[in-house]
Amino acid sequence: MNQRKYALEILSDAGMLGSKLASTPMVNSTHLCQDNSAAHSDPSAYRRLIGRLIYPTNTRSNISFAIQQLAQFMASPTHTHHTASLRVLRYLKGSPGLGLFFPTKSYVQVKAYSDSDWASCPDTRRSISGYCIYLGDSLISWKSKTQKIVSRSSCEVEYRAMVVATCVITWITYILEDLQYSYSTHALLYCDNQSITTSTPSWAS
Template sequence: MIITGDDPEYIAFVKARLRDQFLMTDLGPLRYFLGIEVSSTSDGFYVSQEKYIQDLLARAALGDERTVETPMELNVKLQLTDGDPLSDPTRYRHLVGSLVYLAVTRPVISYPIHILSQFVSAPTTVHYSHLLRVLRYLRGTITRRLFFPRSSSLQLQCYSDATWASDPSDRRSLSAYCVFLGGSLIAWKTKKQTAVSRSSVEAELRAMALLTAEVTWLRWLLADFGVSITTLSLVLSDNTGAISVARDPVKHELTKHIGVDAFYTRAQV
């Protein structure tokens, strides 16, 4: 059990009451929980999964010591028919499942794992080679950690992006976002869009709508925690067309096919 808070007397009181009712041992400050390592310093907290990665690499039994600079090559378009089917896909499925959990502290692998997880039903040799690349990247960056400073601003700053028609199998786009609370990265996601976007502007606008919903929920959640967010939450996008549509309610002919995403984003603003 994890007890959080900043009142040491009340924390001690809760522990004493729990010991009266349950057989339990106080393990002290949080250091390791479900494969996640937490270290505390005067500046803040570091969160990592170094031991988890070591165990994962041992299970993968890579035949070399190579490392790579990035988890996936640029502009890779994987398809179901690439390569030869694996005779036993069990290892592929096991490794992909483990990497999904690893993305809890390694947001940089969120995108490649999203791509590779789409082939778990029938993986091929090409898919497996790209999976091994992710493992080699992790081997070379095993000591990297997420940092959460003790003192930070309470402004939410959010980044949205999309890849238009990037999936060659169904031409659907990918939405991606990340959210910072001050200097702390607190949320990120890569997700295939549910509909085919007919322009890059539409794809980017759908990504903005996904992020807008996340930011709205985070503001409610922080309010429930007693954290008052009085500043504006910045939602940043690199597509001027999507920004223009989100701002301008007059462009009916240009946005009619997009549906409710433009209006939802504008309503939240």
């Protein structure tokens, strides 16, 4: 399942079909903020571009974080934000047909991976959490979002990210039960924080 045609249309409309490829949708060390760089000359064009890029996140989980970041500055985008949005287009050009694969045969087990970036927003000092959830080998749910409150430690922010992922896991298991889809394995939740993994609560497995 992919949106190759739609991705190529975005690239064509933005005049980026001949652009240089980018290996990642964002520079790893980039933390976008409401900076003091020059205001973008055409804010409406920036809003239209980000609005169109939101739709491909339905099949492109790998750009969800970048689009979530860029969408926060639609009110008053700057040259920095515009440059970052063009990098997403350059990344899409390298793999316009990338999407989701659902195998015909797969085991039934819910697995989730959660992660967070502590105090990564320079404007609010809030953290960003994200998760991706698999049913067997198929990716079925993912999200990247700024947390609502400021966390005081990386351990705290990881727990908050795990709570959000656990809520989605619970919702998915209820759906499977409503569909009378039998399964006997426990849902799994993984995180990458050492302070979390040394004392994982019972609801996380």
